[in-house]
Amino acid sequence: MALTASQLETFRNDGYLILPRYVAQADCEAILADARAQLAAATPPLEFEADVGYEGAPQSREAEGGQTVRRLLKAYDRGDALRRWATRPDLVESLAQIFGEDVVLTLAHHNCVMTKHPHFGTATGWHRDIRYWSFPQNSLISVWLALGPETRDNGALRFIPGSHREQLKSHQLDSLDFLRPDEPDNQPLVARGQQVELAQGDVVLFHSGLFHAAGRNEGDTTKFSVVFAYRGESNPPTPGTRSASAGEVALGH
Numbered sequence: 001m002a003l004t005a006s007q008l009e010t011f012r013n014d015g016y017l018i019l020p021r022y023v024a025q026a027d028c029e030a031i032l033a034d035a036r037a038q039l040a041a042a043t044p045p046l047e048f049e050a051d052v053g054y055e056g057a058p059q060s061r062e063a064e065g066g067q068t069v070r071r072l073l074k075a076y077d078r079g080d081a082l083r084r085w086a087t088r089p090d091l092v093e094s095l096a097q098i099f100g101e102d103v104v105l106t107l108a109h110h111n112c113v114m115t116k117h118p119h120f121g122t123a124t125g126w127h128r129d130i131r132y133w134s135f136p137q138n139s140l141i142s143v144w145l146a147l148g149p150e151t152r153d154n155g156a157l158r159f160i161p162g163s164h165r166e167q168l169k170s171h172q173l174d175s176l177d178f179l180r181p182d183e184p185d186n187q188p189l190v191a192r193g194q195q196v197e198l199a200q201g202d203v204v205l206f207h208s209g210l211f212h213a214a215g216r217n218e219g220d221t222t223k224f225s226v227v228f229a230y231r232g233e234s235n236p237p238t239p240g241t242r243s244a245s246a247g248e249v250a251l252g253h
Contacts, residue, residue: 015162015207016159016212017205018196022201022202023201023203031145039072039222043078044073050066050068051070052070057122071115074111075227075228085226102233103252108244108246108248110129116214117222121155121223125181127211127212128164128177128208128211141205143228144227145203146199147200147225150198152197152215158194158212164209172185230251
């Protein structure tokens with residue numbers, strides 16, 4: 001189903017768009033069953049909380065909680081259910097409307113199942129996805145699928161509406177390009193942050209330049225989400241960079 005003019009305006013103004021109940025329960029459960037099985041089997045490749053070094057993360061894989069998995073990587077290669085979702089025709093149609101051209105799935109970024117665990121699943125500060133990506137235009141779109149409820153308590157996403165259009169100065173960011181929470185110039189920006197709670201099957205499209213964050217999982221069950229990234233056909237990755245290091249899937253429109 002095509003996006004409406006109102007939905008397109010919302011995305012362009014706010015930098016994100018929520019598509020409620022976009023994926024059927026049965027499809028979510030099929031992906032979730034695969035993800036749980038692969039998590040239980042520790043099917044590689046994996047990213048561990050200890051690998052990212054965020055505040056509160058285990059200091060090493062050998063420390064308590066060090067084997068807590070943060071992401072199941074290379075999701076596109078983890079089964080038919082995930083591949084069908086990533087290439088779903090009506091999703092591609094909606095992305096093509098936003099890009100105004102054919103759509104390409106990049107496998108170098110996101111391409112994962114997020115597994116936010118209780119206790120050792122860390123918070124993520126305010127950041128933009130484009131910070132470590134290398135493309136001529138900052139115009140990629142991340143597509144986030146909630147495989148179960150996402151709430152404030154289990155570490156749901158937060159967005160700063162319109163921040164994809166903000167020009168920041170270097171002193172507002174730390175060495176990892178997160179917004180510095182102690183910087184007075186950032187306070188008006190952070191104050192605009194919105195909590196986004198999702199139900200199973202809800203999808204969020206968000207701009208690669210949009211500031212977003214997520215809290216810790218204070219619940220008692222693991223939160224699963226699927227994230228893929230897409231670009232317009234005319235915005236290829238810069239040769240020789242990480243963004244060009246993995247394959248891509250041309251999806252048309």
